[in-house]
Amino acid sequence: MSAAETRQGAEGDVSLSVDRVVKSFGDARAVDDVSLKVRRGEFVTLLGPSGCGKTTLLNLIAGFLAPESGEIFIDGAPISGLSPFERNIGVVFQNYALFPHMTVAENVGFGLKMRKVGKAEVERRVQEALEMVRLPQMGDRRPRQLSGGQQQRIALARALVIRPQLILLDEPFSAIDKNLRAEMQVELKTIQRQVGITTIFVTHDQSEALSMSDRIAVMSQGRVQQLSEPIELYRRPANSFVASFIGEINRLACTRRRDADCVLLEHGAVRLRLPAARVPGEGTGDSMLYVRPEALRAVDPGTPEANLCDGTVDAQVYQGTHVDLIVKADNGWLLRVREPGFDALERWPVGARLGVHADLAEACVY
Amino acid sequence: MRLADRLARPVFVAIVALVLAFVTLPSLVVVVVAFGDKSIMMFPPDAWSLRWFERALTYPDFRKGMVNGLYISAWASLLAVAVGTMGAYAIDRFRFRGSALLESLLLSPLVIPHFTLGVGLLILASGLGLSRGYAVVVLCHLILVVPFVMRSVYVSLKNIDPMLERAAASLGARPLTVFLRIHLPLLAPGLAGGWLFAFILSFNEFTATLFVTNNTTQTLPVAMYNYVREYADPTMAALSALLIGITALFLVVANRFLGLDRILSIGSHR
Numbered sequence A: 001m002s003a004a005e006t007r008q009g010a011e012g013d014v015s016l017s018v019d020r021v022v023k024s025f026g027d028a029r030a031v032d033d034v035s036l037k038v039r040r041g042e043f044v045t046l047l048g049p050s051g052c053g054k055t056t057l058l059n060l061i062a063g064f065l066a067p068e069s070g071e072i073f074i075d076g077a078p079i080s081g082l083s084p085f086e087r088n089i090g091v092v093f094q095n096y097a098l099f100p101h102m103t104v105a106e107n108v109g110f111g112l113k114m115r116k117v118g119k120a121e122v123e124r125r126v127q128e129a130l131e132m133v134r135l136p137q138m139g140d141r142r143p144r145q146l147s148g149g150q151q152q153r154i155a156l157a158r159a160l161v162i163r164p165q166l167i168l169l170d171e172p173f174s175a176i177d178k179n180l181r182a183e184m185q186v187e188l189k190t191i192q193r194q195v196g197i198t199t200i201f202v203t204h205d206q207s208e209a210l211s212m213s214d215r216i217a218v219m220s221q222g223r224v225q226q227l228s229e230p231i232e233l234y235r236r237p238a239n240s241f242v243a244s245f246i247g248e249i250n251r252l253a254c255t256r257r258r259d260a261d262c263v264l265l266e267h268g269a270v271r272l273r274l275p276a277a278r279v280p281g282e283g284t285g286d287s288m289l290y291v292r293p294e295a296l297r298a299v300d301p302g303t304p305e306a307n308l309c310d311g312t313v314d315a316q317v318y319q320g321t322h323v324d325l326i327v328k329a330d331n332g333w334l335l336r337v338r339e340p341g342f343d344a345l346e347r348w349p350v351g352a353r354l355g356v357h358a359d360l361a362e363a364c365v366y
Numbered sequence B: 001m002r003l004a005d006r007l008a009r010p011v012f013v014a015i016v017a018l019v020l021a022f023v024t025l026p027s028l029v030v031v032v033v034a035f036g037d038k039s040i041m042m043f044p045p046d047a048w049s050l051r052w053f054e055r056a057l058t059y060p061d062f063r064k065g066m067v068n069g070l071y072i073s074a075w076a077s078l079l080a081v082a083v084g085t086m087g088a089y090a091i092d093r094f095r096f097r098g099s100a101l102l103e104s105l106l107l108s109p110l111v112i113p114h115f116t117l118g119v120g121l122l123i124l125a126s127g128l129g130l131s132r133g134y135a136v137v138v139l140c141h142l143i144l145v146v147p148f149v150m151r152s153v154y155v156s157l158k159n160i161d162p163m164l165e166r167a168a169a170s171l172g173a174r175p176l177t178v179f180l181r182i183h184l185p186l187l188a189p190g191l192a193g194g195w196l197f198a199f200i201l202s203f204n205e206f207t208a209t210l211f212v213t214n215n216t217t218q219t220l221p222v223a224m225y226n227y228v229r230e231y232a233d234p235t236m237a238a239l240s241a242l243l244i245g246i247t248a249l250f251l252v253v254a255n256r257f258l259g260l261d262r263i264l265s266i267g268s269h270r
């Protein structure tokens, strides 16, 4: 009884629920058995390489496509029977999709007109929405008279003014230049928090995803590979795809073997011992050790501190905020070691012998 | 190579000038002939007068033909806009068996010779016991001009961002509302252009019209044809000059108010 009640309580907080949704084009499954739950007011980003099904999933939620199987719920109610115009979902398109023959105010007011809102009320809410996106004077302009960033804000105002249950944004900033993009990211995030609206955001820019999202769904080949908070995603990628896709990471080949309650990783002369709990899956054989460059440190060779391996500096890559040392390990590994200060340039010249220390708590094995 | 580059421009200009001259020369000759005084067509005329213009404007068959033509073309072009818009919409929206074939068929005029259509309709009308009234002529013209309208609308439709429809739908617009509030306003230039060309084509059509008209329904081109069979005076030239002038005026006005490039869908949408 009480278990059912808690489940009820948890369910009540879910704004969008995608349940085992499948959509194919021909033989290819663009969205393959995707399930996810988004809490009210949450900002969830769909992140993944081109063609992984992000837009398709968004179109399924908006109702522009119908799923082959599975169901989508908004505030607990199934919506697969509803046409897009019956769903109360705001959509912001990559190319803005403003109506070129209408003024900015008419664009923003369009959804309210469709809802038969009175004229005075429309005017008031349109003005309010324009103020929210900080373009209160632009109501009489035509979309083509606005810059890309301004058009994008109008598109956002148009989608939000109808007070939708959910807002979907498909790569809204990809056509905007880099400086403005950072500004727009902050602005969207501020508005989103202020309005408290549940948001599904699509991007293939991972820094955008990491900086804006409450949670990120990493997609690949139509499937959600991992849905977690940005820090978790970065530090504890669920599989090799996520590990390689997010940020930079060293992939180190090794063989693994069970040894009591530990796992033994070996490659050449290198032997590492990790608690078995840290290594998913059973079995022995070829594996990959994933460790980020910033979890590695250059130390004196041959010391106990050099817990990963010894090697020689192959190249230095100066990156402004840090220096990357490309290290050729004695056992054949090629590693990228991130040193925060640029005194590393002098301390570890090309050809120098060094040891590599790894923070093994940050390493993963798949 | 540099010599060729320097030659390219004058040669290009010369070719364009020649083509233009070639295209406009016959019209120019006709206009000049219209101002002659003799009752035979002669170029260049040795004496000048405006009397053939007077005759062209007062000759009863021409007046009747003019009125008939305006009436028939107005109906045919308006119906063509309605039918063509629906057709273009259907081809653009719905993929069905044979839709590709239909698309190429309907969007490429001139497949059926006008002569064939005229004779076919004539036989069909008499077979069905229809009198050779205005309806048959309008139908004939409708068939001839619909592809042009459909093409014009289709191009405009293709130029409309499909995301606009989705945006409108997500804001709560039903399909009919999307058509009326989004597509129709954006199609307006295409519709106007389609209508304009349908009207001009219909008004000038002769080959098929010859078969489906009779004495009371004959259009201007048919009346002109009948006239030349009896007379060889410059009335015809005068009438042609008038038609050229009116059509040019029409196009200039259309260009001024609608933008011919938009009508012809030459420019891409922005």
Ligand SMILES: Nc1ncnc2c1ncn2[C@@H]1O[C@H](COP(=O)(O)OP(=O)(O)OP(=O)(O)O)[C@@H](O)[C@H]1O
Pocket: A025, A028, A029, A030, A048, A049, A050, A051, A052, A053, A054, A055, A056, A057, A204
């Ligand atoms: N209308 C369609 N017809 C056929 N295949 C399609 C269609 N739409 C998408 N696909 C295919 O489905 C897969 C997923 O496409 P989708 O547009 O969802 O990818 P995406 O993640 O949004 O990519 P991008 O980052 O490039 O926008 C792709 O392989 C694509 O080729």
Ligand SMILES: [Mg+2]
Pocket: A054, A055, A056, A170
């Ligand atoms: Mg996409």
